[in-house]
């Protein structure tokens with residue numbers, strides 16, 4: 584399998600616009616191998632555009648993007664095929680893997696990893712939203728991609744399911760480390776998951792604050808560093824009403 588340390592993402596003076604609308608202006612960004620970077624910022628500032636540029640779905644107008652390693656994207660709505668079982672959906676994640684390597688991937692292990700071992704023969708409509716996102720996670724972890732690009736993957740779930748998915752992702756990354764770029768509007772999620780939070784300005788997006796969080800995952804919502812990170816993100820986003828953040 585590929586050396587996980589090899590994956591790295593770099594934006595060098597990236598400029599992008601749609602028509603006349605400049606979305607990114609000379610954005611510099613570096614994500615180290617194995618790092619979990621969370622992007623937060625105002626709606627429409629260009630977070631999804633950054634992921635699409637990182638995945639190669641779109642090309643920048645100017646500037647250079649370096650991506651060492653293969654990337655898979657997880658979206659807000661799960662991308663499972665409704666006519667395939669969970670195992671078959673997860674198996675699709677192995678499409679890019681050469682036949683002789685496929686036997687290295689144990690489907691049971693993947694399903695176990697996301698706590699869906701008994702649901703391999705179920706169809707997506709027989710699962711809850713959280714279970715579907717877990718199946719999606721197994722699908723993107725299957726195969727040999729080193730980079731996960733996650734675009735508000737848990738935002739369609741209810742609060743309890745979101746909390747569960749955060750600790751699930753933390754646990755999965757502990758077992759199968761990946762380089763992750765994660766977009767969210769949820770500052771709790773950012774503070775609980777990120778090694779580094781990048782707070783973006785409004786369009787054209789620049790990085791107005793970088794925040795490293797060193798406490799190991801999984802992290803409690805009331806952990807000092809998590810609470811402090813939430814405070815700083817709120818302040819940076821101009822949402823200074825900190826009364827809802829636990830003292």
Ligand SMILES: Nc1ncnc2c1ncn2[C@@H]1O[C@H](COP(=O)(O)OP(=O)(O)OP(=O)(O)O)[C@@H](O)[C@H]1O
Pocket residue numbers: 601602604606624625626627628629630631632633786
């Ligand atoms: N394909 C496109 N064509 C034209 N304009 C686009 C396109 N995609 C995005 N935009 C515009 O570019 C800007 C940035 O969009 P983007 O989706 O990257 O922002 P975002 O930060 O992810 O937003 P949100 O937080 O609301 O999801 C927005 O003004 C959006 O309307």
